[in-house]
Amino acid sequence: MNKDQRKSFDVIINAINGNQGGFFFVYGYGGTGNTFLYNTLSAALRSKGKIVLNVASSGIASLLLPNGRTVQLRFKIPLDLNEDSVCCIKQGTSLSKLVCRAKLIIWNEAPMLNKMCYEALDRCLRDIVRQILPVIPMGSRQDIIQAAINSSYLWQHCNILRLTINMRLTVRATYTSLIDVSHFASWLLDIGDGIARDSTDGESIVVMPDEIIIQDFDQLVDFVYRKLLVNINNTSFFKVHSILVPTLEVVNDVNYYNATCGCRCENLFKLRYFVS
Ligand SMILES: Nc1ncnc2c1ncn2[C@@H]1O[C@H](COP(=O)(O)OP(=O)(O)OP(=O)(O)O)[C@@H](O)[C@H]1O
Numbered sequence: 001m002n003k004d005q006r007k008s009f010d011v012i013i014n015a016i017n018g019n020q021g022g023f024f025f026v027y028g029y030g031g032t033g034n035t036f037l038y039n040t041l042s043a044a045l046r047s048k049g050k051i052v053l054n055v056a057s058s059g060i061a062s063l064l065l066p067n068g069r070t071v072q073l074r075f076k077i078p079l080d081l082n083e084d085s086v087c088c089i090k091q092g093t094s095l096s097k098l099v100c101r102a103k104l105i106i107w108n109e110a111p112m113l114n115k116m117c118y119e120a121l122d123r124c125l126r127d128i129v130r131q132i133l134p135v136i137p138m139g140s141r142q143d144i145i146q147a148a149i150n151s152s153y154l155w156q157h158c159n160i161l162r163l164t165i166n167m168r169l170t171v172r173a174t175y176t177s178l179i180d181v182s183h184f185a186s187w188l189l190d191i192g193d194g195i196a197r198d199s200t201d202g203e204s205i206v207v208m209p210d211e212i213i214i215q216d217f218d219q220l221v222d223f224v225y226r227k228l229l230v231n232i233n234n235t236s237f238f239k240v241h242s243i244l245v246p247t248l249e250v251v252n253d254v255n256y257y258n259a260t261c262g263c264r265c266e267n268l269f270k271l272r273y274f275v276s
Pocket residue numbers: 001002005028029030031032033034035036037167168169171
């Protein structure tokens with residue numbers, strides 16, 4: 001573990017070993033090793049026979065944790081929430097016993113959900129014991145802030161632990177490429193923080209450096225599916241080579257390119273995102 005991960009690990013493990021209880025928020029942007037830390041915590045506690053409940057706000061995020069479940073499934077959080085909602089866990093059931101015996105609940109991608117989810121779990125637990133914000137359809141900026149975890153009454157009890165080292169970029173970097181990598185990591189952070197360019201009005205134009213731009217499909221397909229024809233029947237090759245694109249039109253363009261160059265690539269996922 002790096003020093004940030006070690007510090008967070010120790011704070012959480014000490015709180016568990018000392019039976020102090022606690023509510024922690026691990027604050028780290030993508031690649032700083034959040035998942036690595038959760039997996040290490042789970043393994044450390046489970047290896048001593050302690051119960052860890054790994055949950056996540058989405059099905060995809062739950063797959064990243066050992067025995068992960070969605071939070072709605074694990075804690076029976078109602079889908080239609082209001083400020084008085086509680087989880088549908090009945091006293092005396094095996095689920096309530098499991099939750100009571102758990103030493104740690106790890107909630108991956110927590111800020112994605114409305115604060116009413118945590119508050120429902122909090123009420124239920126009282127009875128029996130730089131990420132994506134919640135999606136509010138057609139909601140304004142104020143609506144989203146109002147629904148976010150840090151607007152909850154629980155936030156004042158939260159101990160914030162920070163992860164700052166981008167492990168995804170540094171783990172395989174050679175000593176000489178570390179400087180480039182750290183520049184790239186801080187550029188990514190500036191984009192996330194909205195300070196890569198002037199953004200006083202909430203919008204800004206970010207100029208992408210030439211070296212990270214792929215100009216045409218030839219280059220793109222060659223870059224992602226190098227040695228494609230050799231691996232055409234190798235399913236594990238396609239598990240680790242995918243192209244994410246912003247719109248359906250680009251999916252069609254890339255598929256068309258692949259089809260016409262004699263290659264069938266079915267691993268083309270589309271990703272819609274909005275930059276504001
Ligand atoms: N202490 C570490 N030692 C070695 N490798 C590490 C360490 N921490 C993280 N990594 C590696 O760095 C990469 C990114 O880590 P991880 O997936 O945990 O980040 P993350 O913050 O969860 O990212 P994201 O939010 O984008 O999923 C992974 O390949 C992971 O194995």
